[in-house]
Amino acid sequence: MARMVTTRHKVISTVAAWLVGFLIFFPILWMVLASFKTELEAFAIPPSFLFFHWTTENYVTVQERSDYLHHALNSIIIAGGSTLIAMLIAIPAAWSMAFSPTKRTKDVLLWMLSTKMMPPVGVLVPIYLIYRNLGLLDTRTGLVFILCLGNLPIVIWMLFTYFKEIPKDILEAARMDGATIGRELIYVLTPMAVPGLASTLLLNLILAWNEAFWTLNLSTLEAAPLTVFIASYSSPEGLFWAKLSAASTLAIAPILVLGWFSQRQLVRGLTFGAVK
Amino acid sequence: MGQITLQGVQKSFGPVHIIKGADLDIADGSFVVFVGPSGCGKTTLLRLIAGLEDVTGGAILIDGRNVVDVPPAKRGLSMVFQSYALYPHMSVRGNIAFGLKMAGVARDEISRKVEAAAATLNLTPYLDRKPRELSGGQRQRVAIGRAIVREPKAFLFDEPLSNLDAALRVQMRLEVTRLQKQLGTTAIYVTHDQVEAMTMADKIVVLNAGKIEQYGSPLELYEKPNNLFVAGFIGSPKMNFITGEPAHQHGAMTIGVRPEHLKVERDGQGGWHGTVSVAEHLGSDTFLYVDAGPQGMLTARYVGELGLSPGDKVSLIPESARIHRFDDGGKAIRA
Numbered sequence: 158m159a160r161m162v163t164t165r166h167k168v169i170s171t172v173a174a175w176l177v178g179f180l181i182f183f184p185i186l187w188m189v190l191a192s193f194k195t196e197l198e199a200f201a202i203p204p205s206f207l208f209f210h211w212t213t214e215n216y217v218t219v220q221e222r223s224d225y226l227h228h229a230l231n232s233i234i235i236a237g238g239s240t241l242i243a244m245l246i247a248i249p250a251a252w253s254m255a256f257s258p259t260k261r262t263k264d265v266l267l268w269m270l271s272t273k274m275m276p277p278v279g280v281l282v283p284i285y286l287i288y289r290n291l292g293l294l295d296t297r298t299g300l301v302f303i304l305c306l307g308n309l310p311i312v313i314w315m316l317f318t319y320f321k322e323i324p325k326d327i328l329e330a331a332r333m334d335g336a337t338i339g340r341e342l343i344y345v346l347t348p349m350a351v352p353g354l355a356s357t358l359l360l361n362l363i364l365a366w367n368e369a370f371w372t373l374n375l376s377t378l379e380a381a382p383l384t385v386f387i388a389s390y391s392s393p394e395g396l397f398w399a400k401l402s403a404a405s406t407l408a409i410a411p412i413l414v415l416g417w418f419s420q421r422q423l424v425r426g427l428t429f430g431a432v433k
Numbered sequence: 434m435g436q437i438t439l440q441g442v443q444k445s446f447g448p449v450h451i452i453k454g455a456d457l458d459i460a461d462g463s464f465v466v467f468v469g470p471s472g473c474g475k476t477t478l479l480r481l482i483a484g485l486e487d488v489t490g491g492a493i494l495i496d497g498r499n500v501v502d503v504p505p506a507k508r509g510l511s512m513v514f515q516s517y518a519l520y521p522h523m524s525v526r527g528n529i530a531f532g533l534k535m536a537g538v539a540r541d542e543i544s545r546k547v548e549a550a551a552a553t554l555n556l557t558p559y560l561d562r563k564p565r566e567l568s569g570g571q572r573q574r575v576a577i578g579r580a581i582v583r584e585p586k587a588f589l590f591d592e593p594l595s596n597l598d599a600a601l602r603v604q605m606r607l608e609v610t611r612l613q614k615q616l617g618t619t620a621i622y623v624t625h626d627q628v629e630a631m632t633m634a635d636k637i638v639v640l641n642a643g644k645i646e647q648y649g650s651p652l653e654l655y656e657k658p659n660n661l662f663v664a665g666f667i668g669s670p671k672m673n674f675i676t677g678e679p680a681h682q683h684g685a686m687t688i689g690v691r692p693e694h695l696k697v698e699r700d701g702q703g704g705w706h707g708t709v710s711v712a713e714h715l716g717s718d719t720f721l722y723v724d725a726g727p728q729g730m731l732t733a734r735y736v737g738e739l740g741l742s743p744g745d746k747v748s749l750i751p752e753s754a755r756i757h758r759f760d761d762g763g764k765a766i767r768a
Contacts, residue, residue, distance in 0.1 A: 326518035329518065330519075334511075334579070
């Protein structure tokens with residue numbers, strides 16, 4: 158009896174999980190499908206699900222109208238650059254706060270987090286003006302800088318929690334074993350921190366890749382990443398659903414692939430400490 | 434060589450004085466146990482010797498050299514932690530070899546020494562495993578292997594057995610003692626378990642509230658405790674303390690009698706009379722908790738079985754030569 162209940166329970170929860178998963182995935186699937194439709198079919202009512210005239214013309218048009226590779230390269234540089242710089246600043250910062258905290262460490266951490274509570278639009282005008290005066294508008298440098306600053310609090314917090322998880326005893330054992338600070342870093346700490354570092358890096362990369370507010374407002378063409386590329390298909394002349402979908406599919410493809418291959422690492426990183 | 438001397442060692446964290454001036458002489462090759470209740474400063478004292486904490490005052494001499502400004506790695510000591518503190522990403526071999534690698538020892542010499550240490554500790558079959566694939570006792574042995582392979586001047590043990598279950602603890606206790614005798618290396622061992630202290634130590638340091646209460650061999654501490662604290666801390670079950678009239682008769686504020694030094698007689702004459710409130714029958718021994726009126730609750734140990742049960746009347750006769758006397762400051766009065 159108990160066995161039957163368990164089996165039924167298992168079936169129900171499996172079906173439910175697939176349903177929820179499909180529900181979450183559906184918009185992306187719909188977008189990909191729409192990208193292969195003609196503009197007319199894309200907003201036809203009732204919508205056609207699979208039986209429509211498949212075409213790749215949207216991708217051709219998108220590539221003709223705008224330079225995908227240019228924007229993709231910008232995205233890579235901006236997301237990659239801001240992530241790398243954020244990590245370089247955050248590792249020592251999180252390090253010192255985790256291993257030699259002072260009375261103010263908690264306050265500093267909270268203060269950093271509090272900057273994320275402020276709506277970015279609140280500082281858009283001053284930042285825009287500063288960027289204009291410094292000549293940073295529509296430059297990759299400018300975007301790398303703002304995204305790096307924007308994500309830094311999250312990166313530091315994540316790394317701080319990972320470093321906190323590393324038992325102090327092990328570091329002391331390494332010190333007793335004669336390791337200098339440098340060797341302690343190379344042989345003991347880094348290998349232990351790698352899962353944490355990797356998932357922080359991945360998450361930050363995804364956040365920076367998807368960031369739309371600052372990239373849309375501070376760039377037009379030269380430095381414009383894929384977010385701007387997508388937005389350009391929602392124009393005053395009208396909404397071109399099929400082309401917008403094609404552009405979006407192209408924009409999310411790289412990050413989707415990256416996420417797919419690193420999902421184990423990501424999940425492990427995000428549940429680090431909670432599940433041992 | 435591994436002679437360690439503490440001279441007026443003090444440690445404060447801000448306004449809190451953890452160690453209030455410790456003086457100690459640890460002879461080369463001896464096994465010294467720091468014992469005391471939690472929060473007494475025993476671990477802090479060990480960490481000061483290790484160099485993991487800086488002293489606030491005083492000197493620590495290792496083989497006559499003051500090491501207070503010497504970093505932990507240069508003191509020539511090795512430490513075994515309560516949590517084992519193994520490097521999780523390294524194999525057993527890597528863990529044991531790490532210290533030698535840091536010291537720049539040649540590769541073939543490292544592997545020779547690691548193999549030897551592993552053989553001593555029965556770890557040879559596990560050399561290529563990761564710590565997470567080992568049991569608690571094996572992990573502890575790896576931690577000990579890591580300590581011995583460096584041939585230090587002294588071993589520092591920080592409650593190394595408290596994470597093990599009772600049976601394994603007894604076995605490891607023996608192994609550690611045997612190993613230390615075999616190597617002849619000075620060892621300082623911190624524990625809160627007075628049985629560990631009594632069984633392992635050449636000499637015991639009893640610490641209380643940051644002060645060394647007494648330093649001596651286990652039997653010295655048992656037979657001649659300096660004060661009430663040591664008298665109550667060493668020995669199990671605890672020494673009985675009696676104040677008031679019965680103590681005054683012996684010219685003391687407090688007298689102490691160990692449970693094993695009370696002669697138990699059923700309905701006997703003389704001594705102190707009382708009623709058994711609880712009797713614990715262990716087969717080999719019987720522990721009696723006796724309500725003895727003016728003497729208060731007394732614990733008595735009877736070797737063997739006397740067939741007593743709660744409510745029975747007994748008389749307890751203290752061995753007069755084994756009565757400890759203490760003055761109003763709690764210090765022992767030696768006749």
